[in-house]
Amino acid sequence: MGARLERSILDLLAQRDEGKTICPSDAARAVGTADGWRDLMEPARQAAQRLVEAGEVEVTQRGEVVDLPTARGPVRIRRAAPRSR
Numbered sequence: 001m002g003a004r005l006e007r008s009i010l011d012l013l014a015q016r017d018e019g020k021t022i023c024p025s026d027a028a029r030a031v032g033t034a035d036g037w038r039d040l041m042e043p044a045r046q047a048a049q050r051l052v053e054a055g056e057v058e059v060t061q062r063g064e065v066v067d068l069p070t071a072r073g074p075v076r077i078r079r080a081a082p083r084s085r
Contacts, residue, residue, distance in 0.1 A: 004031050005040065005047035010056065013079050021060065021076035024048055048077050055080055 008027040016022065027047065028040035049068045051057040059068040060076045068075065 001031070001040070001043055002047050002050070005044050006051055009044070009047060009051060009077060013057070013077070019078060021078040023074070023076060027077075045075075048075075051077075052080075055083070 005027050008030045009022065009024075012022045012026050012030065013020075024041060024044040025037070028037040028044040031037075031044075032040045045068060048057060048059055052059060052068060056079070057077050058065045058080050059071065060066060060078060061071055061073065066075065
C-alpha cells in the first residue's frame with residue numbers, strides 16, 4: 001500500500017501547476033475506498049515522509065516547510081524545490 005500511496009502523491013502533484021500542493025487525504029482518497037480512505041491517512045503521511053527523505057517532496061504548513069514527524073495538524077505536500085549544485 002505504501003508504494004501505491006507514494007505513486008499517488010507523485011501523480012497528483014504532476015497534475016498540479018508548479019508550486020501547488022496536495023493534502024495527504026487526496027492521496028488516501030485516490031488509493032482507498034469511499035468509506036475507507038480515512039484509514040489511509042497515517043500511511044499517506046508515512047508515504048509523504050519517505051518521499052521527503054528521497055528529496056521528491058516537501059511538507060508544509062501555512063506555506064512554510066515543516067518536519068513532518070513533529071508537525072501537528074493539517075499539512076500540505078508539494079514537489080521539492082530543485083537543489084542548486
